[in-house]
Amino acid sequence: MRRRTLTAPLPVLNRMLSQKDAAMNLFTQIRTLVIETLNAMQAEGALPEGLDFANVAVEPPRDPLHGDMATNAAMVLAKPAKMKPRDIADALATRLGNDPRVVSAEVAGPGFLNLRLDADLWHGVLRTALKQGTAYGRSDMGQNKRVNVEYVSANPTGPMHVGHTRGAVFGDALASLLDYVGYDVTREYYINDGGAQVDVLARSVYLRYLEAHGQEVAFPEGTYPGEYLVEVGAALKDKVGGAYVDQPEEVWLQEVRVYSTDAMMDLIRGDLKALGVEMDVFYSEKSLYGTGRIEAALKALDAKGLIYRGTLEPPKGKLPEDWEPREQTLFKSTDYGDDVDRPVQKSDGGWTYFAPDIAYHFDKIERGFDMLIDVFGADHGGYVKRMKAAVAALSDNRVPLDVKLTQLVKLYKNGEPFKMSKRAGTFVTLRDVVDQVGRDVTRFHMLTRKNDAPLDFDFDKVMEQSKDNPVFYVNYANARVHSVLRKAAEAGMTFTDADLAAADLSGVTHEAELTLAKKIAEWPRLVEIAGRTNEPHRIAFYLYELASDFHALWNRGNDTPELRFLQEGNTDATSAKIALAKATSVVISAGLGILGVTPAKEMR
RNA sequence: GCACCCAUAGCUCAGCUGGAUAGAGCGCUGCCCUCCGAAGGCAGAGGCCGUAGGUUCGAAUCCUACUGGGUGCACCA
Numbered sequence A: 001m002r003r004r005t006l007t008a009p010l011p012v013l014n015r016m017l018s019q020k021d022a023a024m025n026l027f028t029q030i031r032t033l034v035i036e037t038l039n040a041m042q043a044e045g046a047l048p049e050g051l052d053f054a055n056v057a058v059e060p061p062r063d064p065l066h067g068d069m070a071t072n073a074a075m076v077l078a079k080p081a082k083m084k085p086r087d088i089a090d091a092l093a094t095r096l097g098n099d100p101r102v103v104s105a106e107v108a109g110p111g112f113l114n115l116r117l118d119a120d121l122w123h124g125v126l127r128t129a130l131k132q133g134t135a136y137g138r139s140d141m142g143q144n145k146r147v148n149v150e151y152v153s154a155n156p157t158g159p160m161h162v163g164h165t166r167g168a169v170f171g172d173a174l175a176s177l178l179d180y181v182g183y184d185v186t187r188e189y190y191i192n193d194g195g196a197q198v199d200v201l202a203r204s205v206y207l208r209y210l211e212a213h214g215q216e217v218a219f220p221e222g223t224y225p226g227e228y229l230v231e232v233g234a235a236l237k238d239k240v241g242g243a244y245v246d247q248p249e250e251v252w253l254q255e256v257r258v259y260s261t262d263a264m265m266d267l268i269r270g271d272l273k274a275l276g277v278e279m280d281v282f283y284s285e286k287s288l289y290g291t292g293r294i295e296a297a298l299k300a301l302d303a304k305g306l307i308y309r310g311t312l313e314p315p316k317g318k319l320p321e322d323w324e325p326r327e328q329t330l331f332k333s334t335d336y337g338d339d340v341d342r343p344v345q346k347s348d349g350g351w352t353y354f355a356p357d358i359a360y361h362f363d364k365i366e367r368g369f370d371m372l373i374d375v376f377g378a379d380h381g382g383y384v385k386r387m388k389a390a391v392a393a394l395s396d397n398r399v400p401l402d403v404k405l406t407q408l409v410k411l412y413k414n415g416e417p418f419k420m421s422k423r424a425g426t427f428v429t430l431r432d433v434v435d436q437v438g439r440d441v442t443r444f445h446m447l448t449r450k451n452d453a454p455l456d457f458d459f460d461k462v463m464e465q466s467k468d469n470p471v472f473y474v475n476y477a478n479a480r481v482h483s484v485l486r487k488a489a490e491a492g493m494t495f496t497d498a499d500l501a502a503a504d505l506s507g508v509t510h511e512a513e514l515t516l517a518k519k520i521a522e523w524p525r526l527v528e529i530a531g532r533t534n535e536p537h538r539i540a541f542y543l544y545e546l547a548s549d550f551h552a553l554w555n556r557g558n559d560t561p562e563l564r565f566l567q568e569g570n571t572d573a574t575s576a577k578i579a580l581a582k583a584t585s586v587v588i589s590a591g592l593g594i595l596g597v598t599p600a601k602e603m604r
Numbered sequence B: 001g002c003a004c005c006c007a008u009a010g011c012u013c014a015g016c017u018g019g020a021u022a023g024a025g026c027g028c029u030g031c032c033c034u035c036c037g038a039a040g041g042c043a044g045a046g047g048c049c050g051u052a053g054g055u056u057c058g059a060a061u062c063c064u065a066c067u068g069g070g071u072g073c074a075c076c077a
Helices: A010-021 A026-044 A073-081 A085-097 A119-135 A162-180 A196-212 A227-240 A249-275 A293-303 A354-366 A378-394 A430-437 A439-446 A470-490 A497-502 A511-533 A537-559 A571-595
Strands: A069-071 A102-108 A112-117 A146-150 A184-191 A281-284 A307-311 A327-331 A342-345 A371-377 A401-406 A409-413 A455-458
Touching: A026 A069, A026 A073, A026 A085, A026 A112, A026 A119, A026 A511, A073 A085, A073 A112, A085 A102, A085 A112, A112 A119, A119 A497, A119 A511, A119 A571, A146 A162, A162 A184, A162 A249, A162 A371, A162 A401, A162 A409, A162 A430, A162 A439, A162 A511, A162 A571, A196 A227, A196 A249, A227 A249, A249 A430, A249 A439, A293 A307, A293 A354, A293 A378, A327 A378, A342 A354, A354 A371, A354 A378, A371 A378, A378 A401, A430 A439, A439 A455, A439 A470, A439 A571, A470 A537, A470 A571, A497 A571, A511 A537, A511 A571, A537 A571
Parallel strands: A146 A184, A146 A371, A184 A281, A371 A401, A409 A455
Antiparallel strands: A069 A112, A102 A112, A307 A327, A327 A342
């Protein structure tokens, strides 16, 4: 059966190869062809038995002049097969050349095999994109595994600021990306409402409450003087009247804590909404206290012999002033790759912040997730190892935890650094950013950099309508497609995607057109790479390249009328050209959808 | 002192589970356009991928050691 694939007619081949790969990813299709051919070669004795084809790759060549796709098969197999790479490559080339999809197969360099593919394959890609719409590129790579993406998790002590914004956008895009490649994704926010910072919040709100009662108040060190608490204090006054005035903390602290965190979470939910982020779960840290959850998690670790009483060595090189040896309850995280064991209980018997975090991740494991992802700010980098250790220990290495760190956002205004200072009140919040530049621009721009690289955000530049601005450039490409569709309709030509998918595309042959089609063919592959690496920024970069190829073709139309999408008075030719344009738009829409950006149909 | 992240063109950055002559934008140089297919186009110069070793048929990519930057380092979250 496998050998027959070499001589089977094209439609049969396509059907056979497409079943598993859903026919969407041309690269995996061709890779399958290569593997099948290698199998056939083994059966014929042209290759020794027992070779591992896992490292055989089919990739786009760096230089398009080399062809459409390249495979490293000969080089990877040369050693285990005890053959010369050229010999394998030659034999493989001859056989692949017999496949109707392969126009030419040439050996190059040290043993690369460069393939040129029949133009109809690229046309097929366009048809697939038009038929499947924004589902084109979806993958079953995730096998419906359940993944929990925890992101934002800002302390409920104030509005979200720019740093949170990046984490929110990144986490949200990552979650969408994973959904797109076939994971069952839960978006989750961990509310840090259990620690001492909530007491600080409560006291700050209390001061605003007194202020609402006409008292003169001062905000000592260690309280939050932010204006945003004024209305919370006033609202508290409306609720309880003068009940807490001049009362000791025992009377009001618990109540005000709850009241304040609720108010802050309302604020944060509003911020998230403004950014278009919708969480599936808000998980309260506080809910872990006094419910036995923390104790249960630590007991699970204890059962594995990972909890003990001990005294840590002082950190070398930089001894804290008030250092003194202290016996604590420790988690033996060094068994799982951490540098030192970590305390879970303070000397006064209370939990450290790490304890509820362990319990929280234990809870995620118990909820049955196959994979966990935490998105933290880069300043929490030192926390990664212990968290991974805890998850590894609690799940017996079954549940992988990937921690993604987001680097700083540096703000600029017209090229000048924009200094932030909480004291001076120039504290830039998520709302400031979204209100000024809009949700889409914010989201896209936040993803134009790898998560662990610092990001420049210039309020003016991100709004610029020019090629220099990726947000604009990508949207502009999409707008141009829709402009063509509108113009075509004015000229009496309207096309549904089904019309376009059924159109005769044999006229789409120009190099600039095929370049664009090939870029569209790369989309499913790119998505899988981005999904595998948990790197949504790759989507943004790809979209920029796709837009660039589209604009290049568009510009060619200025000099070469045959390359214009709109061919006056020629419905057939126009439908083929527009199929290409619309397929581009489909991919842009799919990509922007993952990033959480609304594709623009026109520029204003 | 230790750990983690980073180091690629003058600047800001991409670079796929290791692949061919390392890419993009800005800036620079030259040419073209100033046409609503508009918010420019085309071309060119520009690189010891921080340094030194190692693994490999093959390294910007993996390993080791350095150098330089960022972050974090017991009872704060």
